[in-house]
Amino acid sequence: MALWFLHLLSVYYFSCVDATVFMLHNNCKNPVWPGFHSAVGKPLLGNGGFKLKPGQKVRISVPKDWSGRLWGRSGCTFNKKGLGTCVTGDCGGLLRCTSSNSVPPATFVDFSQESTDFYDVSLIYGYNMPLSIIPKGGSGMCQPCRCVSDLNPKCPSKLRVRRKGKVVACKSACMVFGTPRYCCTFSYANSDKCKPTRYSHVFKRACPSAYSYPYDDPPIFTSCKGANYLIKFC
Template sequence: MLLTTLYLVYFLGLTFALPSIQPDTRDSTTLVKIINKCKKPIQLYQLGNQQSQSSVVTVNVGGTQSYRFDGPWSGRFWARHEECWKSSMCQNASTAIPASLVEFTFLSADGNDFYDISFVDGYNLPVSIEPEKSSKADNSKGDYWCQKPVCRNVPTCPPELQVWVGGVYSACQSACSKFRNQEYCCAGLFDTPEKCGINKHAQSVKDECPDAYSFAYDDEKSLYQCRAPVYTVTWCP
């Protein structure tokens, strides 16, 4: 990951470094299926490496939305409840009003897919990712091969990190974006994995949602790989 400035890195929300995307002989079509199990409709956003701005659709309670990707693709999904829709600030997953991120890179190194849940920039909704295992899945590859990362209840948000929109609690800000501390942001003097370990704020997030990224260099405990034809993302699992 390239950490250039405190704000830019966390505005982009990139939480891990991946190998360059490479074609592979496996089936190159991947389906991402979104399910809304929340008690309210969600506004679902999707932003890929070939897009200049995010796409958005409304997914009703119990509804689904599917996305088909042919060939290599890298991008993310996030969602918001209706109380945030009317604010222009809510249209992006920024540090000002963060959102729980689901990130994918398909057909990357050795033809594998990489995926994760990221709370590095903050969070708003619980979410899970489940790959459809195929004959190509190999569970002997470890705990992070074709497994299901899940956060069923978002971590408790300290009062100083709470973001309110229109009088309604909307999201939990990251300690990096709130305090602009180099150590919290893994930037400046702390811009390498060796120098930037988990901090107290990230640790509290990790304790409650151990499958999710809690700080920039949380790769070993939060980055998953698989080769699956379908990935199901469930909001409020």
């Protein structure tokens, strides 16, 4: 048997054995286009993005040392070359996102694997749809993190993103006002100075286990080993 073929077999075997599984499930009534970012030097999952039909599930193998984030895009239209646009969560008009081109507001899942998995649901860059990460198996503090509330109708008027008269996303206060108080920058870049605001309180009430601003402290601590993960949109 050719050496190159044996090499391919070994790569496939070890990547399958030494991998975590993300099961992405679109529980929404409309299509969702998952997007992916990877940390520097880490492989890009799912070719950067794809379409997920209502009710559809897609399994993705994740290398054991992967770290990055994923989110859902809505109202997307792409041509055969993968060029187009999304109403929310767009990433530079590309079906296949790169590592630096997402456009908030969007609900994010942040994920980091070392010897232990750490993950969270973040509204620091705003909100566009419900999103959950639910561990399956594993040991340690394997807790689900969720933002299952529809935050768009509750979004403060100054933070609303509208499309054809409908609220389709909710910006963060940092995105709208850009001040150190809301962005937790400069003299506010520490937990003593950067405190919740009336805007982050709206996010927190809707999704208690998600990060609502940079120095938020969600009540659920996640530190999980050896699990696979269900990631559910809506």
